[in-house]
Amino acid sequence: NAGVTQTPKFQVLKTGQSMTLQCAQDMNHEYMSWYRQDPGMGLRLIHYSVGAGITDQGEVPNGYNVSRSTTEDFPLRLLSAAPSQTSVYFCASSSGASFGETQYFGPGTRLLVL
Amino acid sequence: KQEVTQIPAALSVPEGENLVLNCSFTDSAIYNLQWFRQDPGKGLTSLLLIQSSQREQTSGRLNASLDKSSGRSTLYIAASQPGDSATYLCAVRGIQGAQKLVFGQGTRLTINP
Numbered sequence: 001n002a003g004v005t006q007t008p009k010f011q012v013l014k015t016g017q018s019m020t021l022q023c024a025q026d027m028n029h030e031y032m033s034w035y036r037q038d039p040g041m042g043l044r045l046i047h048y049s050v051g052a053g054i055t056d057q058g059e060v061p062n063g064y065n066v067s068r069s070t071t072e073d074f075p076l077r078l079l080s081a082a083p084s085q086t087s088v089y090f091c092a093s094s095s096g097a098s099f100g101e102t103q104y105f106g107p108g109t110r111l112l113v114l
Numbered sequence: 115k116q117e118v119t120q121i122p123a124a125l126s127v128p129e130g131e132n133l134v135l136n137c138s139f140t141d142s143a144i145y146n147l148q149w150f151r152q153d154p155g156k157g158l159t160s161l162l163l164i165q166s167s168q169r170e171q172t173s174g175r176l177n178a179s180l181d182k183s184s185g186r187s188t189l190y191i192a193a194s195q196p197g198d199s200a201t202y203l204c205a206v207r208g209i210q211g212a213q214k215l216v217f218g219q220g221t222r223l224t225i226n227p
Contacts, residue, residue, distance in 0.1 A: 004157075033214070043205075045214035058214055090157060103148060103205075103215060105158040 002026050004106035006091050012112045013081040021076040021109050023091030031094045031101070032074040036060065036087040037108075043090065049074055081113045116141045116208045120218035128226050129196060135189040135221045137204035142182050145212060149178050149189050150203040152220070158203065162189070194225045 007022045025032065033048035035058075045058030049068040063085060065077040074093075078085060089109045094101040117140045127133055137147070146165045150158040162171045162178040164187070170179040177190040187204055201222045205215040 035215075040219075042217040042219050043203075043215070048213050050213075056213065092158075102160050102163045104160060105150075107157040 004091055004093055004104050006089075006106040006109050008109060009107070010110045010112075012114065013078075014114050015081060015083060017081050018077070018079050019081065021078075021089055021091075021111075023074045023076065023106060024072050025074075025091075025093040025104070026072065027093065027095065027104070028071060029093035029095050029104075030071070032068065033058070033092045033103075034064070034066065034074070034076045035090045035092065037090060038087050046076065046089075078111075081111075083113045085111065086113045087111060116144075116206060116211070116216045118204060118206055118216050118218040120202075120204060120221050122221060123219065124222040124224075126224040126226060127194060129194060131194050132190070132192050133194055133223075135191070135202050135204075135223070137187040137189070137218055139185045139187075139206045139216070141208055141210070142185050143209040144182065145207045145209060147178075147180055147187050148205050148207075148215065149176075149187075150205065152201045152203060154201075161202075191223075196225045196227050199223055199225045 004025045030051045034046040035043040037043045044060045047066040049055045055066050091106040092103045094103045119138045148163045149161040152158050164171050164180040175192040180187045201220040203220045205217045
């Protein structure tokens with residue numbers, strides 16, 4: 001198993017550009033989520049999904065869109081990048097839609113918005 | 115609102131020592147608590163998951179305890195090694211807002227040879 005994979009590892013954007021951060025897992029996990037990690041703020045939930053076709057907002061969703069067309073993939077879209085979105089982004093997954101399971105995290109995508 | 119605090123923010127100890135990392139949380143209504151390790155520039159690696167009904171979990175040289183009523187967890191590392199150097203994060207999944215993990219700021223651990 002590759003676990004949770006994320007691409008790209010690093011990206012530089014100009015303000016106003018759009019991009020998609022890719023996330024995939026090969027563990028057949030139902031629950032997937034996106035977090036951002038910022039110095040002094042810790043990790044904060046952006047969006048999450050409890051299964052294909054079902055997504056919902058976390059605590060910092062503004063400026064981000066998600067969709068979940070398959071169990072394996074959960075891409076995060078930045079429609080118009082802003083410097084405030086400079087961060088490290090982590091995708092995570094866990095089995096089942098219950099909340100008693102171990103969360104597995106991907107290696108992260110470092111995003112710099114100029 | 116659930117808040118998670120980890121003290122100290124940084125810890126440096128000589129190799130071979132046993133050590134304890136602390137995590138406290140404000141709302142005891144939780145599903146579970148999870149300890150992670152994060153190496154510089156890397157993702158999070160799950161170390162231990164403690165369900166709310168459990169008191170402790172062990173994996174190798176690591177032992178995590180949970181006292182839900184007092185809102186505290188500790189991660190005990192026995193016979194520390196330089197390879198244990200990393201940032202250790204605890205995260206709580208509350209019954210309210212269960213879709214997210216609430217993370218502490220982490221403890222940056224350095225083990226000196």
